Amino acid sequence: MLNRAPEPKSAKLSGRAKSRSRKPAQRREPLSLGVLDGHLGYFLRRIQVWVFQDFLRTLSRLDVRPAQYSVLAVIEANPGLSQSDLADLLGIERARLARMLDRLEKRGLAERRPSPRDRRSHALYLSREGQKALKRIKVLAGQHEANLAEKLGPEKRRVMIELLRDFGR
Amino acid sequence: MLNRAPEPKSAKLSGRAKSRSRKPAQRREPLSLGVLDGHLGYFLRRIQVWVFQDFLRTLSRLDVRPAQYSVLAVIEANPGLSQSDLADLLGIERARLARMLDRLEKRGLAERRPSPRDRRSHALYLSREGQKALKRIKVLAGQHEANLAEKLGPEKRRVMIELLRDFGR
Numbered sequence: 001m002l003n004r005a006p007e008p009k010s011a012k013l014s015g016r017a018k019s020r021s022r023k024p025a026q027r028r029e030p031l032s033l034g035v036l037d038g039h040l041g042y043f044l045r046r047i048q049v050w051v052f053q054d055f056l057r058t059l060s061r062l063d064v065r066p067a068q069y070s071v072l073a074v075i076e077a078n079p080g081l082s083q084s085d086l087a088d089l090l091g092i093e094r095a096r097l098a099r100m101l102d103r104l105e106k107r108g109l110a111e112r113r114p115s116p117r118d119r120r121s122h123a124l125y126l127s128r129e130g131q132k133a134l135k136r137i138k139v140l141a142g143q144h145e146a147n148l149a150e151k152l153g154p155e156k157r158r159v160m161i162e163l164l165r166d167f168g169r
Numbered sequence: 170m171l172n173r174a175p176e177p178k179s180a181k182l183s184g185r186a187k188s189r190s191r192k193p194a195q196r197r198e199p200l201s202l203g204v205l206d207g208h209l210g211y212f213l214r215r216i217q218v219w220v221f222q223d224f225l226r227t228l229s230r231l232d233v234r235p236a237q238y239s240v241l242a243v244i245e246a247n248p249g250l251s252q253s254d255l256a257d258l259l260g261i262e263r264a265r266l267a268r269m270l271d272r273l274e275k276r277g278l279a280e281r282r283p284s285p286r287d288r289r290s291h292a293l294y295l296s297r298e299g300q301k302a303l304k305r306i307k308v309l310a311g312q313h314e315a316n317l318a319e320k321l322g323p324e325k326r327r328v329m330i331e332l333l334r335d336f337g338r
Contacts, residue, residue: 031243031246031247031250031254031258032243032246032247033242033243033246033258034242034243034245034246034247035242035245035246035307035310036239036242036243037334038314038330039310039314040220040314040317040321040326040329040330040333041220041221041224041235041313041314041317042235042239043329043330043333043334043336044213044216044217044220044329044333045217045220045235046260046333046336046337047213047333047336047337048213048214048217049260050336050337051209051210051213051214052210055210066210066211066214070205070211073202073203073204073205074200074201074202074203074205076203076204077200077201077202077203077204078200078201078203081200085200089200089202091215091218138204141204141208144210145207145208145209145210148209148210151336152209152332152336156332157209159328159332160209160212160213160329160332161207161209161212163321163325163328163329164209164212164213164215164216165206165212167212167215167216167219167320167321168215168216168219
């Protein structure tokens, strides 16, 4: 979890280089990814693991997970939206979203109010406390995104957002 | 889990379009992602969820998960490699890898043999059964990758592999 801290910025290859020099005669050739080298899914998983861990590391003092951040951010951007619209937009299963909202309500961050348009559903809002908490969370989430830009390269990050923005819509 | 099956190929927008037409007067404006729209981590999670589910769906009759497939593929490409080199290459925690190898050995797919170069470690190999199983797995994993290329667009897929190939190395 701490492998970012003392690492020099240019040492992207240091992990492998180190193990090479520690036991130079033990492997005759560099390792191959084999058929994985053609699987985008494999490369996505690798970066996703890093992103998830860096998010938790960077936001550790705020006790918030990526999915909770997504929910708070979308409620802030669309005050009054329904649970089902929120579930659709984020691709979260309804039962799981209901549990997340229970927890966010208990922490006093989000509120379910009766919907003025549909009495079977709720309209979602941030509480004043939730707005304040999200403000603090956003600062650290921005730091996390800056870490990712540094790790990946800002231009690659920009291109990838463009490539992925419409996926699944 | 079955949402790909009856869906026409051009209907990427059908989900949202449908909910629009079901209750046309209920939302005045399209939903916004808010601050998430600038977070690459958010878009990575969305595609990663799709990839994971499509992998399980496409390979369901073979009882293999993405991480097991990665392990088998790398052992095949590097017969005799050590557990620690495998853990480093795939970014898998050592204890978790040890448990995975236990299971793959029990299923008769992988073998740990004494290392000729280092008596504290093992050299990893696929069994003949493991080679045959991997051959079948690769066919369906190729189908899964083709699903992803169709969903994302083959050119975007190619560019993303190039962008991500060196991440974390």
